[in-house]
Amino acid sequence: AQTVTQSQPEMSVQEAETVTLSCTYDTSESDYYLFWYKQPPSRQMILVIRQEAYKQQNATENRFSVNFQKAAKSFSLKISDSQLGDAAMYFCAYRRVIQGAQKLVFGQGTRLTINP
Amino acid sequence: ETGVTQTPRHLVMGMTNKKSLKCEQHLGHNAMYWYKQSAKKPLELMFVYNFKEQTENNSVPSRFSPECPNSSHLFLHLHTLQPEDSALYLCASSQGTRREQFFGPGTRLTVL
Numbered sequence: 751a752q753t754v755t756q757s758q759p760e761m762s763v764q765e766a767e768t769v770t771l772s773c774t775y776d777t778s779e780s781d782y783y784l785f786w787y788k789q790p791p792s793r794q795m796i797l798v799i800r801q802e803a804y805k806q807q808n809a810t811e812n813r814f815s816v817n818f819q820k821a822a823k824s825f826s827l828k829i830s831d832s833q834l835g836d837a838a839m840y841f842c843a844y845r846r847v848i849q850g851a852q853k854l855v856f857g858q859g860t861r862l863t864i865n866p
Numbered sequence: 867e868t869g870v871t872q873t874p875r876h877l878v879m880g881m882t883n884k885k886s887l888k889c890e891q892h893l894g895h896n897a898m899y900w901y902k903q904s905a906k907k908p909l910e911l912m913f914v915y916n917f918k919e920q921t922e923n924n925s926v927p928s929r930f931s932p933e934c935p936n937s938s939h940l941f942l943h944l945h946t947l948q949p950e951d952s953a954l955y956l957c958a959s960s961q962g963t964r965r966e967q968f969f970g971p972g973t974r975l976t977v978l
């Protein structure tokens with residue numbers, strides 16, 4: 751069974767600085783997707799970034815980028831120039847396909863605090 | 867306004883009540899999902915529907931009964947719940963297998 755582990759329950763960073771959130775996963779599959787979702791106090795889950803396992807290039811979305819190490823099964827999220835609006839719970843997720851739909855397996859989450 | 871809506875946003879019910887959660891997606895997606903988010907636990911997938919057909923039941927107790935009348939609507943019928951069922955229930959939808967899931971705002975459920 752696939753598992754996703756986020757070893758940092760809480761992280762904090764000064765505004766405008768860079769922070770990296772860690773995620774490791776376990777799978778025997780070769781083709782899969784990985785995601786980072788953000789959940790602010792409103793509880794709305796918002797997609798931050800996604801990575802296809804078959805792509806060697808790390809995904810980037812503006813201030814957000816990932817370090818995808820397939821052999822090590824590691825998928826960390828780097829947030830550059832942190833902003834107060836980045837404060838939220840961040841969830842790493844592994845996706846597999848089942849009968850035409852998707853199954854997401856989530857990590858425990860990391861609570862990110864931004865200090866002004 | 868999100869493409870996935872959920873009602874009600876908050877629900878308080880007794881253990882003998884029967885209630886239903888509703889989810890509607892306006893994105894033209896074919897798959898819909900129910901998740902449970904409890905305090906200090908990872909999000910747990912409960913049910914998956916693809917083109918109205920249930921494709922996954924993640925060992926969910928029978929006191930939770932899903933219904934998917936069409937690809938745009940998903941219900942979760944609740945009856946004789948336990949206090950430990952108190953949680954945030956999230957609905958999501960997706961199109962096929964190559965795109966991400968979009969989530970609704972959730973229903974905060976409290977069982978007294």
